Each structure stands twice: as structure tokens, then as C-alpha cells.
Amino acid sequence: MPIRTNRGRAAVYRRLWGWPMRSPRHLTVVVFVVAVLVITLGILVPQLTGGNKPGGGAAAESSGNTTSTSNVPGTTNTPGVTGSASALPTRITEVPSAPTSAPPDPAALEVADSWGRAWVDHPEGITAEEWLAELAPFTTEEQLTEMATVAPGNIGATEVTGEPEVVESFTSSVKVELPTDDGNLLITVIDTPDGWRVAFYEQVS
Structure with missing residues (x-):
């Protein structure tokens, strides 16, 4: 009721x-x-x-942590360590420029000619040391070391038969061809602090 x-x-x-x-x-x-x-x-x-959704502060903190620990190329991340990441060494992206062409330096041609005449000058009985001593004023130290294994008696050429002819010419190097009585010599002369010096040679037909 x-x-x-x-x-x-x-x-x-x-x-x-x-x-x-x-x-x-x-x-x-x-x-x-x-x-x-x-x-x-x-x-x-x-x-x-x-109400269970994370607030702006939590989201910002989470985003900040994710950014600081992400594996970004070029950086190194260490867990628990704050601060800027170390950058990897910079790669070389520029292609080295090609040698600049230039008229041959007369001094380079003179050195090539003098070197060739010393190279064919190996009378019977000359030692390798004596032969290299004649070449030394016109040759780089590296090339002299290479030529220490050459026996002068095995060289067939005995005289230079013409003038050096320019094959390539740059500001710091000149390549010339020098005729001998046993084929031609292809000689590379480079500009060094001590002046023009022969850095390489080979016999060509």
C-alpha cells in the first residue's frame, strides 16, 4: 500500500x-x-x-623518447644516455677533377731527353750502382728503387735516335715518347718540389 x-x-x-x-x-x-x-x-x-587515453604530456614524452632512441642514419644512440649523437665520418661526394691540360714545359722535355740518354749509356763493365748514379739526377726516389732490379747489360738500346715527342701534357705531368736504336721509350715526367723528374717508363715498339 x-x-x-x-x-x-x-x-x-x-x-x-x-x-x-x-x-x-x-x-x-x-x-x-x-x-x-x-x-x-x-x-x-x-x-x-x-579517461584511459594518455594525456598530451604523456604522448609528448613518449614521442620525445621515441625520437631520441630512433635509429637515424648517421647517428649513434646509447640507451639511457642523453645528448647529441655522434655523427659518422663525412663521405667524399665530389669527384676528383681531371688533370688540366697545358703546353709542355721545355724543362720537362729536357729532363726526359737527358734521362733517356743516361738510360742507354751502359758500356760493358758498368755496374748497376754506376748506371743508377747517372740516372739519379733525373729520376724520382721511388722510380730509382724500382730500377735497382734492372741489369744494365740486359738493355739492348745503346743510343737515342731522335727528339722526345709529346704524347700527353698537363700542368703537373708530361708523357713523351723517345726513340732509341732498340725501340721507343714511353717516359712519364712529373713536377716535384725538386723539379721535373722521371716517375715511370716503359719500352714500346
């Missing part, structure tokens, strides 16, 4: 509020039910309102 008076409603409310106080068992039941409701609301409310 519906309660129609305020006095009746107040009596009902007093009975409901007083029920937990009637015994320790009633109080325990009420506390348990309230705790279950609080936990349930704590789980459901964030899911319904989107």
Missing part, C-alpha cells in the same frame, strides 16, 4: 538508515556493498568517458 504522508515516509527512511546500525553483521554487509559500487564505478566511468 503506497505511503501517502510525510510522517510515514520519514519513518521508512529512519528504518532504512538505522538498519546497518542494528548489528555488526548489517554494517559489514553495507560497507561491502558500498565498496563494490565504488570499485565498479571506478572501472566503468573512465571507459565511458575516455
Whole structure:
């Protein structure tokens, strides 16, 4: 039967509020039910309102950490260490320029001619040391070392039969062909701190 008076409603409310106080068992039941409701609301409310999504600060921090530890080419990352990453050595991207062509230096041609005449000058009985001593003023140290294994007696040419002819000419090197009585010599002369010197030669037909 519906309660129609305020006095009746107040009596009902007093009975409901007083029920937990009637015994320790009633109080325990009420506390348990309230705790279950609080936990349930704590789980459901964030899911319904989107509260579990990370805030801007967390997202920014995560983004910052990801950027600092990403493997970017040219950098070295060490976990737990902050600061700028060390860069790898820079690669050479420019192609070396080609030698610059230039008219042959008369001094280079003179050195090639003098070297060729010393090369064919190997009378019978000359030692390798004596032969190399004649070539030394016109030859680089590296080329003299290579020629130390050459036996002068095995050289067939005995005289130069013409003038040096330019094959290639650059600002720092000149290649000439020098005729002898046993074929031609292809001689490369380079510009060194000590002047023009023969750096390479070969016999050609």
C-alpha cells in the first residue's frame, strides 16, 4: 500500500538508515556493498568517458623518447644516455677533377731527353750502382728503387735516335715518347718540389 504522508515516509527512511546500525553483521554487509559500487564505478566511468587515453604530456614524452632512441642514419644512440649523437665520418661526394691540360714545359722535355740518354749509356763493365748514379739526377726516389732490379747489360738500346715527342701534357705531368736504336721509350715526367723528374717508363715498339 503506497505511503501517502510525510510522517510515514520519514519513518521508512529512519528504518532504512538505522538498519546497518542494528548489528555488526548489517554494517559489514553495507560497507561491502558500498565498496563494490565504488570499485565498479571506478572501472566503468573512465571507459565511458575516455579517461584511459594518455594525456598530451604523456604522448609528448613518449614521442620525445621515441625520437631520441630512433635509429637515424648517421647517428649513434646509447640507451639511457642523453645528448647529441655522434655523427659518422663525412663521405667524399665530389669527384676528383681531371688533370688540366697545358703546353709542355721545355724543362720537362729536357729532363726526359737527358734521362733517356743516361738510360742507354751502359758500356760493358758498368755496374748497376754506376748506371743508377747517372740516372739519379733525373729520376724520382721511388722510380730509382724500382730500377735497382734492372741489369744494365740486359738493355739492348745503346743510343737515342731522335727528339722526345709529346704524347700527353698537363700542368703537373708530361708523357713523351723517345726513340732509341732498340725501340721507343714511353717516359712519364712529373713536377716535384725538386723539379721535373722521371716517375715511370716503359719500352714500346
